[in-house]
Amino acid sequence: MNLARRTMNAPALAAVYERAWRPALFYLASGRSMDTDRRDAVRTLRLSGPKRVLDLACGPGNFTGHLSRELTGDGRVVGLDYSEPMLAQAIRDNAAPRAGYVRGDARTLPFADGTFDAVCCFGALYLIPDPIRATREMIRVLAPGGRIAISTSHRTPGWFGALSTAVGAAGGLRVFDTETFPALFAEHGLTDIDQQLHRLLQYVSATRPA
Numbered sequence: 001m002n003l004a005r006r007t008m009n010a011p012a013l014a015a016v017y018e019r020a021w022r023p024a025l026f027y028l029a030s031g032r033s034m035d036t037d038r039r040d041a042v043r044t045l046r047l048s049g050p051k052r053v054l055d056l057a058c059g060p061g062n063f064t065g066h067l068s069r070e071l072t073g074d075g076r077v078v079g080l081d082y083s084e085p086m087l088a089q090a091i092r093d094n095a096a097p098r099a100g101y102v103r104g105d106a107r108t109l110p111f112a113d114g115t116f117d118a119v120c121c122f123g124a125l126y127l128i129p130d131p132i133r134a135t136r137e138m139i140r141v142l143a144p145g146g147r148i149a150i151s152t153s154h155r156t157p158g159w160f161g162a163l164s165t166a167v168g169a170a171g172g173l174r175v176f177d178t179e180t181f182p183a184l185f186a187e188h189g190l191t192d193i194d195q196q197l198h199r200l201l202q203y204v205s206a207t208r209p210a
């Protein structure tokens with residue numbers, strides 16, 4: 001297990017992730033606050049009403065609980081993660097009437113095709129050993145008409161991009177180019193593909209046609 005994966009399995013990180021680790025590191029990497037990221041997630045996933053939502057690699061539920069409060073009726077958000085300490089923290093900090101947590105592997109999701117109206121994966125594809133397979137799984141479980149959104153690393157041009165790729169690789173983090181995810185979404189027939197670049201991070205969203 002590499003450094004990044006060991007870190008995600010540490011109870012000490014789970015305890016500080018939502019309050020300190022994520023706000024600080026993601027602000028440095030993208031210039032964006034957690035509140036901005038949450039608002040964008042609600043908007044791009046078009047959350048409202050009784051939707052079924054998957055928050056893949058949910059960590060301590062820092063999006064799961066928030067997204068679930070946008071739903072009504074039978075709407076539910078499932079947060080899935082493989083780290084037991086992260087899930088235990090999610091239950092402590094982000095339990096909500098329309099949120100539930102499942103332990104699983106992003107590469108082999110335990111859900112039938114088309115289960116969810118919205119699927120997201122924030123700040124995790126660079127940690128997952130086969131991120132393309134995990135993204136294909138996200139698309140598989142997305143229902144026709146549903147929305148998908150990811151945030152992950154982005155290789156900036158020039159020496160800084162080369163340096164951040166090398167430093168990331170040493171710690172077990174992948175750095176993606178700008179073409180990979182839009183091309184993968186297009187290959188699967190997704191439409192409305194939108195990509196935003198924020199410093200070292202990219203945010204890509206799309207629709208699965210009805």
Ligand SMILES: C[S@@+](CC[C@H](N)C(=O)[O-])C[C@H]1O[C@@H](n2cnc3c(N)ncnc32)[C@H](O)[C@@H]1O
Nearest residue numbers: 008057058059081082083105106122123124128
């Ligand atoms: C940095 S946290 C992201 C948490 C949250 N989504 C956010 O944006 O703040 C990354 C999470 O990915 C999870 N993860 C990594 N590989 C995974 C896999 N193969 N299956 C499920 N979860 C995985 C880790 O356990 C960790 O909780």
